[in-house]
Amino acid sequence: MTRKTTVAALVGNPNAGKSALFNALTGARQKIANYPGVTVERKAGRLLLPSGEPVELVDLPGSYALDAASPDEEVTRKVIMGEQEGQARPDVIVLVLDSSNLEQHLVFAQEVIELGRPTVVALNMIDLAERDGLTLDPAALEAALGVPVIPTVAVRRRGLTELAAAIAEARERPEAAHPAPRPHVTLPERRMLAHQMATAAILSETARHRIHARMDKVLLHPWAGPPILFALLFVVFQAVFTWATPFADGLEALVGGLGDLAKQTLPESLLRDLLTEGVIAGVGSVVVFLPQIVILFFFILTMEATGYMARAAFLMDRMMAGVGLSGRSFIPLLSSFACAIPGIMATRSITDPKDRLTTILIAPMMTCSARLPVYAVIIAAFIPNTRVGPGVGLQGLVLFCLYVAGIIGAMLVALVLRRSVTKGAASGFIMELPKYQLPTVKDLALGLWQRAWIFLRRAGTMIFTVTIALWILLNFPRAEPGQDQIDASIAGTMANGLAVVLEPIGFNRDMSLAIIPAMAAREVAVSSLATTYAVGAEDEEEAAMALGAQLRTRWTLPMALAFLAWFVFAPQCLSTIAVARRETNGWKWPAFMLAYLFALAYVAAGITYWTAIAAGLG
Amino acid sequence: MTLDQLPIGTPARIAQVDWPALVPEEARRLRALGLDEGARVTLAYRGVFIGRDPLAVEIGRMTVAIRRVHARAMQVEPLAEKTSA
Ligand SMILES: Nc1nc2c(ncn2[C@@H]2O[C@H](COP(=O)(O)OP(=O)(O)OP(=O)(O)O)[C@@H](O)[C@H]2O)c(=O)[nH]1
Ligand SMILES: [Mg+2]
Numbered sequence: 024m025t026r027k028t029t030v031a032a033l034v035g036n037p038n039a040g041k042s043a044l045f046n047a048l049t050g051a052r053q054k055i056a057n058y059p060g061v062t063v064e065r066k067a068g069r070l071l072l073p074s075g076e077p078v079e080l081v082d083l084p085g086s087y088a089l090d091a092a093s094p095d096e097e098v099t100r101k102v103i104m105g106e107q108e109g110q111a112r113p114d115v116i117v118l119v120l121d122s123s124n125l126e127q128h129l130v131f132a133q134e135v136i137e138l139g140r141p142t143v144v145a146l147n148m149i150d151l152a153e154r155d156g157l158t159l160d161p162a163a164l165e166a167a168l169g170v171p172v173i174p175t176v177a178v179r180r181r182g183l184t185e186l187a188a189a190i191a192e193a194r195e196r197p198e199a200a201h202p203a204p205r206p207h208v209t210l211p212e213r214r215m216l217a218h219q220m221a222t223a224a225i226l227s228e229t230a231r232h233r234i235h236a237r238m239d240k241v242l243l244h245p246w247a248g249p250p251i252l253f254a255l256l257f258v259v260f261q262a263v264f265t266w267a268t269p270f271a272d273g274l275e276a277l278v279g280g281l282g283d284l285a286k287q288t289l290p291e292s293l294l295r296d297l298l299t300e301g302v303i304a305g306v307g308s309v310v311v312f313l314p315q316i317v318i319l320f321f322f323i324l325t326m327e328a329t330g331y332m333a334r335a336a337f338l339m340d341r342m343m344a345g346v347g348l349s350g351r352s353f354i355p356l357l358s359s360f361a362c363a364i365p366g367i368m369a370t371r372s373i374t375d376p377k378d379r380l381t382t383i384l385i386a387p388m389m390t391c392s393a394r395l396p397v398y399a400v401i402i403a404a405f406i407p408n409t410r411v412g413p414g415v416g417l418q419g420l421v422l423f424c425l426y427v428a429g430i431i432g433a434m435l436v437a438l439v440l441r442r443s444v445t446k447g448a449a450s451g452f453i454m455e456l457p458k459y460q461l462p463t464v465k466d467l468a469l470g471l472w473q474r475a476w477i478f479l480r481r482a483g484t485m486i487f488t489v490t491i492a493l494w495i496l497l498n499f500p501r502a503e504p505g506q507d508q509i510d511a512s513i514a515g516t517m518a519n520g521l522a523v524v525l526e527p528i529g530f531n532r533d534m535s536l537a538i539i540p541a542m543a544a545r546e547v548a549v550s551s552l553a554t555t556y557a558v559g560a561e562d563e564e565e566a567a568m569a570l571g572a573q574l575r576t577r578w579t580l581p582m583a584l585a586f587l588a589w590f591v592f593a594p595q596c597l598s599t600i601a602v603a604r605r606e607t608n609g610w611k612w613p614a615f616m617l618a619y620l621f622a623l624a625y626v627a628a629g630i631t632y633w634t635a636i637a638a639g640l641g
Numbered sequence: 642m643t644l645d646q647l648p649i650g651t652p653a654r655i656a657q658v659d660w661p662a663l664v665p666e667e668a669r670r671l672r673a674l675g676l677d678e679g680a681r682v683t684l685a686y687r688g689v690f691i692g693r694d695p696l697a698v699e700i701g702r703m704t705v706a707i708r709r710v711h712a713r714a715m716q717v718e719p720l721a722e723k724t725s726a
Binding site for chain 2: 337
C-alpha cells in the first residue's frame, strides 16, 4: 500500500522563526529577516524524515489568530483548514514558538492545538531565551500542552533531527491520542492559561539582562533616535561610493582589458563589433556596479537581521501618518529599496484595501537597486569627488539626496492620493518590535551571494538580450559615408522622434535613446549609453574612452541632473507594472501608475534642467 | 488616565478599553498582542514630533509599537511605585 505524501505545515506567530526552520529543514532559501510579516505567501519544500521518506513541508505567513484580518493571514487560515486550492490539508502541524516570549506565543498555540490535529511544537530560539537569562523546561510545557515539544535553534540547526522524528511520530499516532478539540475558550482564558504555562515552563530566571532594552534607550530615544537613523543612512550612501571604488576600478579595468583583447585578437568584422560594443562595453558597463550593489545590500540585510529595521519604522511612522499612510506600509516600502516587486508583494500584509492600493502605487518611487548603476555612473561622471565635510564626500551626498527625493516624492503623492482616489481612513501602526540580534555571518553571506547572483543573472539575461537587440537596431541600416551611424539607424530614428518631446526637458538624442530599452530594466540605460557611444565612436581612441569620460564630453551638467531626476520618478520597469496588475486585478491602476509617474518624471526633469541652467551650471 | 498620558517607565494596569472607538481590525490586533483589559504595561518610548506619536509599550517580554489613538482608548491605573530601580 502506498501512502500519499505527508503534508506538514509551519504555523506560529510572526517572527517565531518559521522560515528559518523551513530553510534549515528543506534546504530552501526563503527570505528570513528580524521583523514580523516577512513571509506573505505559502511555500512548499521537501523534508526527509529519518526513515528517508519525503514530507511536503509548507512555510506559512505568521499569524496571531485563526480569524484572519489581512490577505497573508488568510492564506495561513485557509491552509490549516484545508480550504486552500491546490494545497492538501496538512496532516501534521508544526507549531513554532519563540521561547523568549512564550507567554505571548502560547495564546495562538492553544488555538491551534484545540483543533485537535496531530501537532508538534518547535520550541524555537532557545538560545535567545538563554541570552535573556531564562532556563526552560520543555517537559513541563509538553505536559501542559499535551503535544510533543522539541527545543530548536533554527539558525544553528539545533534540534532538527529530533523535530523530524517527532513529525514522523505525530503522523503515526491514532487520532484519539491527540488532545480532543475543546469547547469554545475565550481569549482572556487562553491568555491566563498561557501565563500559567509559561510561568511553569520557566525553571529559573536570572536578573533580566535584556540587551535590547538598553539599546532601545538610545536608538528609540525621542531626540537621539531620528538623528542616529539619519546618520546611519548617510553612512550607507557614503560607503556605497567610497568602499566600492577600489573594486569598481578593478572591474572597470578588467572590462576595458577584455575589450582590448577582443579587438586585438579577433579579425575586424561586424561580429567583433557586436562583441566589443554590445557585450563588453554594454553589459560590462552594468556589471562593474556589482560592488555597489553588494555594499548596499550588506547594509539592508544587516539592518533587517539585527532588528533595527522595525525601529526605523517606529521612527519614521510619524511622517507616514502625516501623509495618511499606514504604519504597515513601512515594511513594503522598505523592501522596495531592494526591488519594487517584493515590495508590492509585501503589501499583502496590509488589511485595508485602499491603504494597500496607495502603498502599491507609490512603491516604485522608492529607489530600487536597479537604479543604483544609473545614478552611480552619472554621479561619478559629473559630480566631483570632493569632500564637503569631515568624512562626507559630495558624491555620496548627491546619492543620498536622490534617495531622499524619491521618498519625499512618494510621501507627497501619498498625501494627494489619500485625499482623492484612495480616500479613506488610514489604519494605525501596530507592530511588535523584535529583539535585537547579531546577524549570523553565514546568513548574511548567503543573502549577499543571492543578491549578487540575481544582479549578475539579470546582466547575463535581460540586460544582455536588450543590449544586443539595441546594438542591432543601432547598426542597421548602415550609414552612408559621412552620415552619423546612430542617426541613420532604426534606433536613432526612433530616438530622434522621441527627442522632440524630451528636448524641452534637456534630453538629447542619446538620452532619449537610452530610456526606451531601459523599460526592460533600469540598468539597461547604462548599457545602452555605453553601446551607443561605442557604436557612434568616430575613431579607436574615442571608442576606448570609459563611459564616464564619454558622458562628460557629450553632456552638460544640467542635462545629467535632468537625467537623474527622470530616473527618480520614471516607471522604468515593466516587471513592476506586471506585478501591480496582478496584485490589483486589472489594468486600471497600473495604467494610472504609469501615467502619473511619467508625468512626474517629465516635470521633475524639466524643473531640474531649467533650474540648473538658470543657476549658471550649464 | 489613558495610556498615552502615562509617564514613561511607570508600570500600569489596563483597566478598561473603549473597543468601539477603535477600528475593529486594529482592536483585534491589539487584543492578539495582549493589549487587553487586565494587562500590565509600561510606556517605554514615544515619538518626539507633532502629536508625540507613535508609542512603544512594553508588555510582558515584548515591546509593541502603537499609535496614540490606540493608547487614548485605554484607561490605565498606575501600579504602586517600585521601591528601588
Ligand atoms: N537566535 C535565534 N534566532 C532565530 C532562530 N530562528 C530564527 N531566528 C531569527 O529570527 C528572525 C525571524 O525568523 P523568520 O524565520 O524570518 O521568522 P518567521 O516566523 O518566518 O517570520 P514571518 O515570516 O514574519 O512570520 C530572523 O532574524 C532569524 O534569523 C533561533 O532559533 N535562534
Ligand atoms: Mg517567514
